[in-house]
Amino acid sequence: MNAYDSSLINRPLVLEFSKVWFSYGWEPVIEDVTFTLEKGEFAAVLGPNGGGKTTMLRLALGLVAPKSGSITLFGDEPTEFRHWRQVGYVPQVAEGIHSRFPATTEEVVAQGLYRGFNPLGVLRSAAQTHVLEAMETVDILELRGRRITSLSVGQQQRILIARALVREPQLLVLDEPLAGIDAAGQEQFHALLRRLNTELNMTILLVSHDIGAVMREATTVACINKAMVFHGPAHTLTQRELATLYGFPVDVLVHDALHEHR
């Protein structure tokens, strides 16, 4: 039984889109999308630029509201969702990076420990331990004390991943987190996601452009170009569906050695 077949055993729904439509102004960006994400699933979202991948994540996180249809995140409407400790989010880039934001790497990671209004909540030693553990998990302990804006794009991205992981979330949402990370770093990153998913049963929703890595790592794939082109087990995604998605023929090479873990 492969990873997807095992998911056929009914597991609680973490995220559900039902006939969702969304547009910026008059231009539809998401058209009649239905999608589910079960607990413990590793789902990847593929699609061309402007195909609505990031918008789908923003809808899932309640950052924008659908024009029609419904979305639930852990059973609640995302715009009304309050249990944010369950969710870790890694954006493509943080706005503060561009404005000389004066914070060290530990301070940014510690932001992930936010639990609501607590004016006396200074960085406690227990919190400090969690921060260092999260930094160790993504192998960036050597960046302690560095100012976030002085780091390379790849290093900044790892800080944001540590910020998400320090929350010990049940759902990890990542929006193209590999931009600026070299090939070795990408392999380490995929190994980390694999470990989080298989050992900690963390549900993962990953937007990516790397078709080969997605087909190798994810249990399910959603292909979106405004409308949902394909949604199912990664190993059933065919070149015909990829060609429909991108509008031209796509060859996918998945390295056997790397594929063995499946």
Next chain:
Amino acid sequence: MTPYMSIAKAMPSILEYDFMVRALIGGAMIGALAPVLGMFLVLRRVALIADTLSHVAFMGVAIGLITKTFPPITALGATSIAAVAIDQLRARRMMPGDTVLAVFLYTALAIAVVIISVSGGFNVDIFSYLFGSVLAIDSLDLWLVAGLMVVVIGFVGLFFSELAQTSFDGDLARTSGVPVDRINLALAVLTGATITLSMRIVGVLLIGALIVIPVVASLRLATGLRSAVLLAMGIGVTSSLLGLTIAFYGNMAAGGAVVLTSVGLLVLVETGATLRNRMQRGRRQGNRFGT
């Protein structure tokens, strides 16, 4: 007696004049207050809101003068209403953020110009609000600024974590459970109040500079957000005190002198930081080649 001593004797002491003492106290408080809020505006790249609310405050002054109401009250009402309206329009994404600010800025300025023309033209009162007038500062102004300072420092102290998260990335803050919209609204309303109460000292046309420039200088030096806020306050207070002193002895407009002093400090900081970076780079290259 040396020539320097005779010049010093001929110069009047700034502290002999009550109006200058009031100006220095008020200037120091505003110099500390404005960059505290400015820090979170600059980091979120919405520093233009200070300029927009300045023009709205100017409109409020014009309304106050024509309706014979205490102008700071009408200005405070106008900036508060504008802050809420801007916040709502931005939150609902009815217009891009910078477009909302531009629309409010020019609308407020146009209304102010129309009111002034209807009322019979400019007069001394309007100029004192536009460019600041240290002679106009009374003890009520100082008490109001002191009260606002307590509110702003209390707000920033209590909600520092929320302000830091919101300034780093709004979406990340929202998905961490931070009430971003309420924090933004409070920040905008307090910025409006600070502008309103600073008008008499720095003037509505220049207060935006005191909100932004000390922050830009401090961000060049500080490594942490708390130290950046404290440093910006220090630069703001220094700019105010030094600028007012220069204005007194040089017989210049106080607001302009204060802002030019802050610009001078910014140039000093930027030059110092650039030289330091070049020296560090040179040292690293020297080490690499074993020289």
